[in-house]
Amino acid sequence: MATLEIRDLHVSVADAAGASREILRGVDLTVAAGQTHAIMGPNGSGKSTLAYAIAGHPKYQVTSGSITLGGEDVVSMSVDARARAGLFLAMQYPVEVPGVSVSNFLRTAVTAVRGEAPKLRTFLKDMNAAMDALAIDSAFAQRNLNEGFSGGEKKRHEILQLEMLEPKIAVLDETDSGLDVDALRIVSEGINRFRSRPDSGVLLITHYQRILRYVRPDFVHVFVGGRVVAEGGPELAETLESEGYERFIAAAGVPV
Amino acid sequence: MSALQGAVEAAPGVSRLHQRASFDPAEFGVVTGREEEWRFTPLRRLRGLAGDGPFTDGQVAVEVDAAPEVRVDHREREFPHRPGSMIPSDRVSATAFARAREETVLSVAPGIVASRPTLVSVAGKDAGATAFGHMRLEVGEGASAVIVLDHTGSATLADNVEITVGDNAALTVLTLQDWAADSVHLSHHHATVGRDARFRHIAVSLGGGVVRLAPSVRFAGPGADAELLGLYYADDGQHLEHRLFVDHCQPRCRSRVEYKGALQGARARTVWIGDVLIRPEAVGTDTYETNRNLLLTDGARADSVPNLEILTGEVAGAGHASASGRLxxxxxxxxxxxxxxxxxxxxxxxxxxxxxxxxxxxxxxxxxxxxxxxxxxxxxxxxx
Structure with a gap:
């Protein structure tokens, strides 16, 4: 049972001129196995910074506070070690990697995360089943990673990886953005399949309330000015839907 | 032996690309390393190939595994040269041209399709002796063939490969430089590509201490297509140099040049020169050349110099791109x-x-x- 614990997390990013700017200003968050947490917030509130800081993107510097997974210090881990420890980040803007096929990439990643190479036949069977479930054409396996994928294809491909890599905690960074209703439903079903596995936790970062109709969260956190300013159950998302973020922005008293 | 000839005969004095051509090494003068065409090359590592000898009597073993439709002749060189011969464009090429005593000639008769690739193995035995080579690849009108030149072993070799692609013919030449680390190989590939012909040249340079390969294409008729591909991977201490020249001297020909290289090791060194000349008569030319280098280690150095010279106002397309960077x-x-x-x-x-x-x-x-x-x-x- 792995719990992701974030305590008083401060994160800075270096701008183009090299000056350091603080984006996260003391985030506290606990995602236990079996729970789904939604983080909602306006643009520029630091939601994606939180996602990247958890994954260990080198652009983001943790200046104080802690991130632990099952009690293990995550901040000191390399990017790949975090993934092998059980963290997964579905990216808002998945990166195109020329010349690396989806199939080869997935097999390499599965091998790295499991610590041993899966049997090729088993792997192909699992991959094809996972692709079918996400309505991904089988020709995708031979295409280059994210190259020429539409926005919806990229997001479905992120969820394909989620299902193949079986992490303990999945951070989904605006996986719903830019999806039409059909794609949103397919992606949500994939997230729900992942959630139905025992002991898996989800941190769902979103700008919109729409996905929460398909992926029902246990907890909702409102993120403004680089920290959590309000917390509640699923009903909080509905409040945000009708009232917007203004009240929280004003209460937080911070620039966004 | 001629005096220096203007290779750019149609527009003397207009182009500075590849003006020099002679059968006599002395005509090119002593190579000092300050010349444009030599300034990137480590002359001290050439074991005297760019000088005037004395040259030791080295050998490489040439073996041909030919498709049944390909005629193979090993024979003494003919002096003086047959009409239509290539004319060397630098001192090393002229030296090799003058000193190679034997040649290997592969020919495909007009209209014949070679049923499988023909493999030419060039194996070096001793890098301590200088060797000179000469090869001719001739594909007749409407014929087609694939020829692989596979270079392995230890050698200090300067050679010329004359390539003739007949009208409406198709030829692919793949040259693999897979030499041992002590090898030095300086090579010119001169291709003449006929009307409506298709020529593909693929250079793969992985081994060798110093490799300097200069593939050139001259169109002999309109409507032809040349594709020059290259891949190189330089390790620490390797110098891999590729010098391309595409001479658009006929209307409505197409050329594509795409070279990619990786450099790994602080003293890995690569040079790519991509010269394309579009002469006044070459209206409707369509050309594009790219070179990309991946620098995997601090201190590795990749030089990449595209040169596009356009002497006509009527091109269908002409461009180049060059980029070197890290992962x-x-x-x-x-x-x-x-x-x-x-x-x-x-x-x-x-x-x-x-x-x-x-x-x-x-x-x-x-x-x-x-x-x-x-x-x-x-x-x-x-x-x-």
Whole structure:
């Protein structure tokens, strides 16, 4: 049972001129196995910074506070070690990697995360089943990673990886953005399949309330000015839907 | 032997590209390293090939495994030269032209289709002696063939390869420089490509201490197509140099040049020169050349110099691109965020860098051979 614990997390990013700017200003968050947490917030509130800081993107510097997974210090881990420890980040803007096929990439990643190479036949069977479930054409396996994928294809491909890599905690960074209703439903079903596995936790970062109709969260956190300013159950998302973020922005008293 | 001839006969004095041509090495003067065409080359490592001897009597073993439709002749060179011969364009090429005593001639009669690739193995035995070679690849009108030149072993070799592609013919030449680390190889490939013909030249340079390969294409009729592909992987201490020249001297021809290289090791060194000349008569020319270099280690140096000279106002398309850089941090982050360790992520990205180029090689056997050779290079990733 792995719990992701974030305590008083401060994160800075270096701008183009090299000056350091603080984006996260003391985030506290606990995602236990079996729970789904939604983080909602306006643009520029630091939601994606939180996602990247958890994954260990080198652009983001943790200046104080802690991130632990099952009690293990995550901040000191390399990017790949975090993934092998059980963290997964579905990216808002998945990166195109020329010349690396989806199939080869997935097999390499599965091998790295499991610590041993899966049997090729088993792997192909699992991959094809996972692709079918996400309505991904089988020709995708031979295409280059994210190259020429539409926005919806990229997001479905992120969820394909989620299902193949079986992490303990999945951070989904605006996986719903830019999806039409059909794609949103397919992606949500994939997230729900992942959630139905025992002991898996989800941190769902979103700008919109729409996905929460398909992926029902246990907890909702409102993120403004680089920290959590309000917390509640699923009903909080509905409040945000009708009232917007203004009240929280004003209460937080911070620039966004 | 002629005096220096203006290779740019149609527009004397207009183009500065490849003006010099002579059968006499002395006509080119002593190579000092200050000349434009020699300034990137480590002359001290050429074991005297760019000088005037004395040359030791080295040999390379040439063996041909030919398709049944390909005629093979090993014979004494003919002096003086037959009409239509290539004319060397630098001192080393002229020296090799004058000193090579034998030649290997591969010919395909007009209208004949070679049923399988023809493999020419050039094996060096001793890098301590200087060897000179000469080869002619001739494909008649409407014929087609694939010829692979496979260079291995230890040698100090200067050679010329004369390539003639007849009207409406198709020829692919794949030259693999897989030499031992002590080898020095300076080579010119002169191709003349006939009307409506299709010529593909693929250079793969992985081994050797110094490799300097100069493929050139001159169109002999309109409507022809030349594709020059290249792949190189320089390790610490290797100098791999490719000098391309495409001479658009006929209307409505198309050329594509695409070279990709990786450099691994602080003293890895590559040079790519891409000269394209579009003469006044070459209206409707369509040309594009690219060179990309992947610098995998601090201190490695890749020079990349595209030159496009356009002497007509009526081109269909003409352009070039050159870029040298490191592996993209965002690519590595994405791969690593899925648990893939750094060294493995780098190998994946490097394989990916070459993948589209290798996919253009039709012959599966050659693709596998090149892929396997690159895997050997990749085993050093992470150690460098």
């Amino acid at each position: 993209e941090d965002e690519h590595l982050f994405y791969l690593m965020s899925r648990g893939i360790p750094l060294a493995e992520a780098r190998r994946l990205a490097i394989r990916g860098f070459f993948a589209a180029l290798i996919a253009k090689i039709d012959d599966a056997g050659m693709r596998d051979r090149i892929t396997a050779s690159i895997e050997v290079e990749l085993a050093g990733v992470g150690r460098a």
